[in-house]
Amino acid sequence: MKRAPEFTHDVCIIGTGRVGLPLGLSLVDAGLDALGVDVDPAIRDAINAGRMPFAEPGYDALVNARRFVVHGDPAIAADCAAVVITVGTPLRNHIESDLRQIDAVLDGLAPHLRAGHLVCLRSTVAPRTTRYVARRLQRLTGLTVGEDLSLAFCPERIAEGRARIELRTLPQIIGADDETSGDAAEALFGRLAPETLRTDTVSAELVKLFNNIARYVEFAVANQFALVADTFGANIHEVRRLANHRYPRNGIAAPGLTAGTCLRKDFGMINEWNPHPDLMLAAWKMNEYVPAFLVQHLEQRMALEGRRVAVLGYSFKRDTDDVRDSLVPKLVRYIERCVPAEVRISDHNLPDPLPAAEGEPARRNHDFAAAVRGADAVFVAIDHSIYPTLVRKLAALAPDAWVVDLWNVGRIEQTFYRAHALGPANAR
Ligand SMILES: NC(=O)c1ccc[n+]([C@@H]2O[C@H](COP(=O)([O-])OP(=O)(O)OC[C@H]3O[C@@H](n4cnc5c(N)ncnc54)[C@H](O)[C@@H]3O)[C@@H](O)[C@H]2O)c1
CATH class of the missing domain: 3.40.50.720 (NAD(P)-binding Rossmann-like Domain)
Structure with missing residues (x-):
């Protein structure tokens, strides 16, 4: 992955919880300049003080090196070539996925997105959610996905407790509905994994759910x-x-x-x-x-x-x-x-x-x-x-x-x- 000159960092991980933090640390370990954004001050304070906020084996030394810094303001994403969204997607009390965290991220992120940005959704989502994200981003930014902006769904398939190994060994699924987006996401996740598998966004969403x-x-x-x-x-x-x-x-x-x-x-x-x-x-x-x-x-x-x-x-x-x-x-x-x-x-x-x-x-x-x-x-x-x-x-x-x-x-x-x-x- 070669960063375009207008960006000063490679990747911004939005939501540095059980998925986002191991991912960010593994990207740093793979040689990328990655940073994080999280709304939870307790999570930010722990990580920025060099401590894991939860147990995930193999990351203590990496977090302690403090090369992965977590911010509270999503404005920092403007300086990052890729933005990976790893916030929670629970079910509501009804049989209905709860997209409030994703919607809040898109609202906060939109003013800072510009042509050339790659946005990757990594949270687990219902089929067609990435296409909803594309429409919402286009509405909020005026940018066109596939032309100005790249958008992909690249699911997280690690098991908790095995993130350190599995992020570097599991094949990475790259779901994109246009070639430019697929190329950009593949360049990013190819830095982590030995194998990348390309498909469209709905198929990638289903791969994760079916697994x-x-x-x-x-x-x-x-x-x-x-x-x-x-x-x-x-x-x-x-x-x-x-x-x-x-x-x-x-x-x-x-x-x-x-x-x-x-x-x-x-x-x-x-x-x-x-x-x-x-x-x-x-x-x-x-x-x-x-x-x-x-x-x-x-x-x-x-x-x-x-x-x-x-x-x-x-x-x-x-x-x-x-x-x-x-x-x-x-x-x-x-x-x-x-x-x-x-x-x-x-x-x-x-x-x-x-x-x-x-x-x-x-x-x-x-x-x-x-x-x-x-x-x-x-x-x-x-x-x-x-x-x-x-x-x-x-x-x-x-x-x-x-x-x-x-x-x-x-x-x-x-x-x-x-x-x-x-x-x-x-x-x-
Ligand atoms: N935990 C797992 O093992 C696992 C594995 C594969 C996939 N997933 C999926 O990954 C996603 C994240 O799961 P998780 O377990 O990491 O959740 P989590 O709750 O541990 O982490 C989510 C983080 O996002 C932060 N956040 C929420 N709204 C935000 C916002 N607007 N801006 C910035 N940060 C915000 C929260 O403070 C939290 O730290 C879910 O969709 C989940 O289904 C989880």
């Missing part, structure tokens, strides 16, 4: 199988192990709490344009039902009323400090509806008190031993990588407790079992 939704549906099937197995008194882990063993034609995924800010919402970005019940809606229902399944099926074995319950893990997935759209708060609420004496939560990746969604009570975060000692029931809500070792201690700390272990972290190959089964004699 996520395919996983979401795959996990929904795994969860449905877990529910069916337990309903028939069978053991999902054994059935899955036998089904997958040297069988060449499927690989049934492991069941577990399936959520998170990406997987949970992306089905809605297609469903908002479709009135019919479909597989994606069914997958959403199945994955959302898992907390109720675990509580109801435990209650078939023991009543939780008046009992002490421990919940291990609170984030949306393994080894992250991200709690956005985690299903664990929902699991805790269902446990609380059984009127237990106490619910103690433990997640070593999170602070005490635990981060709370708006309107939620602040909940205490306990260390592992304090959470589980003397518990009558222990839910392994997330499969943090230290849990296979830690849960073995349940055999001593709460031997009579029922353990709810959909992830099979105890390697007992049962979803519901008594903690004494984790004793040394049963260690595998």
Whole structure:
């Protein structure tokens, strides 16, 4: 990528959160002159002081070098050849993607755009959103996309926790509806990745959604199988192990709490344009039902009323400090509806008190031993990588407790079992 002389920086990343910050730092690492813009002063202060505002392995030294500076005013984008938009695109309470952050970026950016600029949308969006952005930018700036201004959709496909590796290894999808835009975006993302794949904007939007939704549906099937197995008194882990063993034609995924800010919402970005019940809606229902399944099926074995319950893990997935759209708060609420004496939560990746969604009570975060000692029931809500070792201690700390272990972290190959089964004699 060769920067035109009228620009003093290569790239401006707008929205330096979990996607934008790793991207900006990786671009700096690849030799580009990149900077950021974010409306959140806490994010700006942390990054500009050389600290990661959240956990993402492999970036501490890069952020500490302070070569990636984050600004509050989007006017700085006027000096940058490319602008990459990485703000949030949640779902509203209805099945409708929420474009307010993107709209606010376009409004703030428009006065600073000029001929020669490349704008890349990287947030996950519903099909045809890039074409909406093109029309809105043309209206706001008077510039024509494909002639004065380049516009592309280049989706982010990293998994949280793997950004440092995946930004340099995953093929980059370049979605553009004209050649100039495609060339400009390819020159930028070609600096990061070994391979770039060109297509139009709608196809690129669908690539990202299909990548996520395919996983979401795959996990929904795994969860449905877990529910069916337990309903028939069978053991999902054994059935899955036998089904997958040297069988060449499927690989049934492991069941577990399936959520998170990406997987949970992306089905809605297609469903908002479709009135019919479909597989994606069914997958959403199945994955959302898992907390109720675990509580109801435990209650078939023991009543939780008046009992002490421990919940291990609170984030949306393994080894992250991200709690956005985690299903664990929902699991805790269902446990609380059984009127237990106490619910103690433990997640070593999170602070005490635990981060709370708006309107939620602040909940205490306990260390592992304090959470589980003397518990009558222990839910392994997330499969943090230290849990296979830690849960073995349940055999001593709460031997009579029922353990709810959909992830099979105890390697007992049962979803519901008594903690004494984790004793040394049963260690595998
Ligand atoms: N988190 C992931 O692993 C992941 C992976 C792939 C794709 N995505 C997609 O990437 C997008 C961003 O996700 P995220 O997890 O980084 O979100 P995030 O909330 O962590 O980051 C968004 C950032 O944008 C900032 N912001 C909001 N409005 C702004 C504005 N007008 N100007 C400047 N900054 C503004 C926020 O302060 C925040 O720091 C979403 O569309 C998401 O679906 C996320």
